[in-house]
Amino acid sequence: MIEIKEVHKSFAQNEVLRGVNLTIQKGETMVIIGRSGCGKSVLLKHIIGLLKPDQGKILVDGEDITSYNDNELNKLRKRFGMLFQASALFDSMSVDENVGLGLREHTDLPETEIKKKVTKTLKLVGLSGIEEKKPAELSGGMKKRVGLARAIAMDPEYVLYDEPTTGVDPIMADVINELIVSCRNALSITSIAVTHDIVSAHKIADRIAMLYEGKIIFIGTPEETKNTDHPVVRQFIEGSAQGPIPAL
Amino acid sequence: MGRNTLVFFQDVGGLAILVKRVFLGLPSAFTRSRLTTEQMLLMGVNSLPLIALVSIFTGAVTAVQAVYQISDYVPMRYIGTAVGKAVMIELAPVLTALVVAGRVGAAIAAELGTMKDTEQIDALETLALDPVKYLVVPRFVAGFIMLPVLTIFADTIAILGGLGVSTASLHVSPHVFLNGLKDFFKMMDLTSGLLKAFVFGSIISIIGCYQGFKTTGGAEGVGRSATKAVVISSVLILISDYVVASILFG
Numbered sequence: 001m002i003e004i005k006e007v008h009k010s011f012a013q014n015e016v017l018r019g020v021n022l023t024i025q026k027g028e029t030m031v032i033i034g035r036s037g038c039g040k041s042v043l044l045k046h047i048i049g050l051l052k053p054d055q056g057k058i059l060v061d062g063e064d065i066t067s068y069n070d071n072e073l074n075k076l077r078k079r080f081g082m083l084f085q086a087s088a089l090f091d092s093m094s095v096d097e098n099v100g101l102g103l104r105e106h107t108d109l110p111e112t113e114i115k116k117k118v119t120k121t122l123k124l125v126g127l128s129g130i131e132e133k134k135p136a137e138l139s140g141g142m143k144k145r146v147g148l149a150r151a152i153a154m155d156p157e158y159v160l161y162d163e164p165t166t167g168v169d170p171i172m173a174d175v176i177n178e179l180i181v182s183c184r185n186a187l188s189i190t191s192i193a194v195t196h197d198i199v200s201a202h203k204i205a206d207r208i209a210m211l212y213e214g215k216i217i218f219i220g221t222p223e224e225t226k227n228t229d230h231p232v233v234r235q236f237i238e239g240s241a242q243g244p245i246p247a248l
Numbered sequence: 249m250g251r252n253t254l255v256f257f258q259d260v261g262g263l264a265i266l267v268k269r270v271f272l273g274l275p276s277a278f279t280r281s282r283l284t285t286e287q288m289l290l291m292g293v294n295s296l297p298l299i300a301l302v303s304i305f306t307g308a309v310t311a312v313q314a315v316y317q318i319s320d321y322v323p324m325r326y327i328g329t330a331v332g333k334a335v336m337i338e339l340a341p342v343l344t345a346l347v348v349a350g351r352v353g354a355a356i357a358a359e360l361g362t363m364k365d366t367e368q369i370d371a372l373e374t375l376a377l378d379p380v381k382y383l384v385v386p387r388f389v390a391g392f393i394m395l396p397v398l399t400i401f402a403d404t405i406a407i408l409g410g411l412g413v414s415t416a417s418l419h420v421s422p423h424v425f426l427n428g429l430k431d432f433f434k435m436m437d438l439t440s441g442l443l444k445a446f447v448f449g450s451i452i453s454i455i456g457c458y459q460g461f462k463t464t465g466g467a468e469g470v471g472r473s474a475t476k477a478v479v480i481s482s483v484l485i486l487i488s489d490y491v492v493a494s495i496l497f498g
């Protein structure tokens with residue numbers, strides 16, 4: 001379980017998170033929605049210790065990770081996987097090296113086993129025969145799927161998705177949504193996704209939380225989100241320029 | 249306190265922390281020897297043609313100008329001495345370092361800057377890998393080892409350049425040139441140049457990595473980091489050249 005308690009974060013004069021409170025239960029998929037630049041990715045980076053909050057706590061299975069040193073953070077991160085918005089594949093490495101990096105660095109598995117595991121993980125995300133390709137040779141959708149394969153290659157307990165469907169066509173977006181759901185079902189992982197793609201949020205979420213003006217202003221199931229009267233959430237899910245959220 | 253002063257002290261502090269983390273992470277250069285070897289190839293072997301070109305002309309011009317400066321009052325048999333000492337103590341280490349700073353320092357800053365901008369460095373951290381151990385330590389070790397190697401190569405080529413010009417157009421026989429080089433050679437001539445090269449190699453890789461890590465602002469930021477890496481490395485090379493020379497010969 002992940003508990004985010006009163007987390008504040010500022011960059012220079014810009015206060016991005018203003019007391020975020022959120023609990024993610026074991027095994028659920030929590031989707032955090034909100035406008036671009038509202039701090040969703042910042043919140044995600046706090047959960048995996050890439051950023052430290054100015055105030056507040058982040059508890060992973062009851063332990064506050066905000067006071068962890070580098071070694072403790074690295075130990076924690078082995079339990080996490082993360083899919084980045086632009087995939088963040090290592091340009092200088094092949095697909096095989098990207099997906100197998102964690103296994104090669106942190107396990108004593110023989111190379112043949114690692115190759116098998118890489119091939120199996122790539123198959124899970126619907127890719128095969130691209131192990132020797134470099135990221136520059138892949139399409140946007142393939143990069144996302146390789147990024148997902150890298151995130152789940154170490155069999156993590158938690159997977160974080162930063163805008164998983166941004167930058168891909170609607171059909172590929174649906175393929176990625178299906179993959180997120182099937183990975184969760186196959187691997188029993190706890191997932192946290194941040195997105196402004198409402199279709200994606202409804203498809204993959206067990207619960208949806210909305211981040212607005214640095215705080216979580218709504219939490220509910222996809223059904224509750226669809227039917228809510230909350231004016232900010234309504235405006236966001238309807239994609240309307242009229243309402244309490246300033247359009248510009 | 250002005251903004252520039254604050255940025256200067258932030259950079260000094262940031263560099264000190266990076267250097268400390270690199271030294272603490274040095275054992276990882278052996279456990280990840282493949283990464284270190286790759287960087288040694290990129291920094292060293294791939295720089296050889298450019299270093300050879302620069303060195304041959306450096307040796308040649310040193311010989312020509314030495315003749316112009318000393319021919320009225322020093323016998324021509326000392327031309328080999330003048331070329332050898334100038335090349336080994338000063339010209340080969342400094343010019344090699346400046347060439348490598350331009351070629352490799354900029355490349356390191358641009359590569360790491362792009363990695364920072366595209367979240368690849370964050371991705372390394374999420375895979376529980378320390379970017380300093382994974383990216384900086386191999387580049388530091390490669391710079392530390394390869395700059396002296398390149399300097400020895402530059403010494404050899406520059407002396408051959410001086411020998412060629414002396415023989416072809418300055419009417420000094422190879423025998424006389426080489427005797428002049430040999431008779432007044434001191435091991436200190438070579439070791440002082442190599443000591444400088446160790447320092448310069450460390451500066452180039454650390455500054456390149458530091459500038460790469462602090463890149464912000466997309467493609468423009470990457471370009472700015474590469475330029476800064478070259479300028480700052482070059483200035484520090486010249487300053488440290490003076491400091492090392494003062495310590496060794498002062």
